[in-house]
Amino acid sequence: MADWSGLTRRLESSGAGRLELPFAEIERLIGGRLPPSSQYPAFWSNSSSYAKAWKRAGYESTRRGVPTGYMGFVRTRTLTAAPTAPGPAPVAGQSGRATGEVILVGCVKTKAPGASPARDLYLSPLFERRRRYAESSGRPWYILSAEHGLLDPGSIIEPYDVYLADQTAGYRQAWGEWVAAKLTRVRGSIDGLVIEVHAGAAYVDAIEEPLRRRGAVLLTPLAGLRRGEQLAWYDGPGEETWSREQVVPPVPGDEQQFQDLVILDGPHEIGSFTFRWPTGTEDFDRGWDLTVEAAGRRHRVRHGLGARQVYGTRRRHSVTFVDDWAAAEGVAPDDYETSGCLISPLKDHAGRLIRPGEQVPAPYDGFPLVSHAEQIVAPYSRDALAVRLHWDDITSWVGYALARLSVRRADAARPSQVPATPPRPTGPRTSALPPAVVRALLDYGQAQAPAAVGQVTFTPHPEANALIMDNPFAFLLAVIFDQGIPAERAWRAPYELMRRLGHLDPARMLADPEGVRTAVAQPPVLHRYREKLPGWLVAAARIVLRDYAGDAARIWNDHPTARQLQQRLDRFPGIGQKKAAMAVEILDRDLGVPVRELDGSDIAYDVHVRRVFLRAGLAEYDGLDHMIDVARRAHPERPGAIDMPAWLIGRQWCHAGLPDCPACVLSDVCPKDIDRANAVRGA
Ligand code: SF4
Numbered sequence: 001m002a003d004w005s006g007l008t009r010r011l012e013s014s015g016a017g018r019l020e021l022p023f024a025e026i027e028r029l030i031g032g033r034l035p036p037s038s039q040y041p042a043f044w045s046n047s048s049s050y051a052k053a054w055k056r057a058g059y060e061s062t063r064r065g066v067p068t069g070y071m072g073f074v075r076t077r078t079l080t081a082a083p084t085a086p087g088p089a090p091v092a093g094q095s096g097r098a099t100g101e102v103i104l105v106g107c108v109k110t111k112a113p114g115a116s117p118a119r120d121l122y123l124s125p126l127f128e129r130r131r132r133y134a135e136s137s138g139r140p141w142y143i144l145s146a147e148h149g150l151l152d153p154g155s156i157i158e159p160y161d162v163y164l165a166d167q168t169a170g171y172r173q174a175w176g177e178w179v180a181a182k183l184t185r186v187r188g189s190i191d192g193l194v195i196e197v198h199a200g201a202a203y204v205d206a207i208e209e210p211l212r213r214r215g216a217v218l219l220t221p222l223a224g225l226r227r228g229e230q231l232a233w234y235d236g237p238g239e240e241t242w243s244r245e246q247v248v249p250p251v252p253g254d255e256q257q258f259q260d261l262v263i264l265d266g267p268h269e270i271g272s273f274t275f276r277w278p279t280g281t282e283d284f285d286r287g288w289d290l291t292v293e294a295a296g297r298r299h300r301v302r303h304g305l306g307a308r309q310v311y312g313t314r315r316r317h318s319v320t321f322v323d324d325w326a327a328a329e330g331v332a333p334d335d336y337e338t339s340g341c342l343i344s345p346l347k348d349h350a351g352r353l354i355r356p357g358e359q360v361p362a363p364y365d366g367f368p369l370v371s372h373a374e375q376i377v378a379p380y381s382r383d384a385l386a387v388r389l390h391w392d393d394i395t396s397w398v399g400y401a402l403a404r405l406s407v408r409r410a411d412a413a414r415p416s417q418v419p420a421t422p423p424r425p426t427g428p429r430t431s432a433l434p435p436a437v438v439r440a441l442l443d444y445g446q447a448q449a450p451a452a453v454g455q456v457t458f459t460p461h462p463e464a465n466a467l468i469m470d471n472p473f474a475f476l477l478a479v480i481f482d483q484g485i486p487a488e489r490a491w492r493a494p495y496e497l498m499r500r501l502g503h504l505d506p507a508r509m510l511a512d513p514e515g516v517r518t519a520v521a522q523p524p525v526l527h528r529y530r531e532k533l534p535g536w537l538v539a540a541a542r543i544v545l546r547d548y549a550g551d552a553a554r555i556w557n558d559h560p561t562a563r564q565l566q567q568r569l570d571r572f573p574g575i576g577q578k579k580a581a582m583a584v585e586i587l588d589r590d591l592g593v594p595v596r597e598l599d600g601s602d603i604a605y606d607v608h609v610r611r612v613f614l615r616a617g618l619a620e621y622d623g624l625d626h627m628i629d630v631a632r633r634a635h636p637e638r639p640g641a642i643d644m645p646a647w648l649i650g651r652q653w654c655h656a657g658l659p660d661c662p663a664c665v666l667s668d669v670c671p672k673d674i675d676r677a678n679a680v681r682g683a
Contacts, residue, residue: 002032004053011057017272018285020070024337060217062192103141105130106199111159118143119153129234130198150182165202176206191215266290267394311378320401327401333375343386345372353384363403436669437616438634445645458491467495472552479583480574493526506541513538536574563600578604585640601640603631608650614677616670
């Protein structure tokens, strides 16, 4: 007979704001098998008879993970009563606060006198703090408006004089339903979505039931706090995030050995935290901090446990950061549910995988080794040895991360074999390209391509994405915007421009160039090229009107060849070879525009692509014609197909300064000619 109090005790003793438990662990906790109905999300509903097992501990289930044998729990309240059984005492610095995937911010009475973007309309110290919190979180956020229901922060609205707490019960009830419906329309299904609400009680009361009915989990971190306490909450340390920007790897020591690892402090469990990678954030539902000493050096270590989509499914994933450097990662093997272990492929001093039968560097001595390919049976599983450690063996993960750094540093100390400025060949290059690199690039490109036409995500903003998909002129403007600023911002810019202008009509833009200039320059500015970019936008409007009868779709809807299309796009001011080649690929690959003769497509001469081509041994020197020639020889059927994977790799791992080779998907096959790209400059 199962006893669900074991799950309650497990949750009560957890410091985590969020955690995922494999079904196998839940069965161990309850001392019996889960019923067959547990294979359906409804079983895990927060109103089911089983829910008291987790609600009693202050948690709600997200009802996610059923297909992969997990259940997610989010701490929605802090217990004030004594736990049903003794658990570990809270440790210093342990917040354990769950954060939402979406933030809702309540409006306030005081407003600006004229029409403004919603984010700027409300004037009060409390709203200012709510907004700052939401914006700095990096998560999607919306404003709860008593007049408008749910508002995008960028929506331009007039001041109004409606405050929810002053309205009738009937209005508040209808308003709550309206907000829930709008949120569902914006986000899609909100079943299992964790929503963090920063608003007064009238707002929370009105939306709570409609949102919960749709399966959302509500977090109200400021519930019950008085106004002064709320202000102090925002002014406090807040959500903990780590940023990887400007991080340098730990200083190497000669012949570091970590058998003498000394734990000076910790491990302290710190609950959930978010790490900011260069291309996005990763949430860890559990984390631990330690201070350690090894080979006479002191290191600050953080170990995080989260989950990632990898090797075809969502798996547990850990990262061990040493002095802010992601030194080792672990991923759940196929038997994780029963073993609780994670594995990490072994790499040598040059970042190459160590294959079964090859010599294992001394710092890895003593770690249990397995075959990665046998532990994870999936496409792209590594043919390599891997360390296998239990997820909660934090000390061993730290020792392994330090060992990995030690192995890697042994290589960093060696003089480079590559001259800083490689000689430029005088004649055409005909040497064979490394086939493994080409293959790996194409495989990665295939893996990253959207599953279906129309599923591409240009920006995290859904309405901006929809505009790009639906409006060919918006697509054209996005291509022009996409230079000198982050791509996500560029692809959102046409949407923001449309909001500011009230239209995206080429004729009206051509008639009002000053209006376009003002709209681009209005804070927050849409582009850093405040002078020339508005001119390019107006020029694009002129060309579309003159050559394509005002319909940008006519640039490509007569089934041009790749080369013709690239030439047409190249004629627009602000679109050169790089953007034209990129646009051809996106139109065909992501937007389903039929383009003929893709053997005539090309890579974009982009700084990320060039860097990867040089370091991965595809290109010998940095030159437009040479790079284009390399791509044409590498993949004659469609040279442009190499563009996207190289760009992604350059952006994510192959940084201009120190590339993150251990994490890079080309790591196994790349010769890592790092210095070869030293002179690559540009945007
Ligand atoms: S990050 Fe390293 S492995 Fe990846 S492409 Fe660059 S040099 Fe090669």
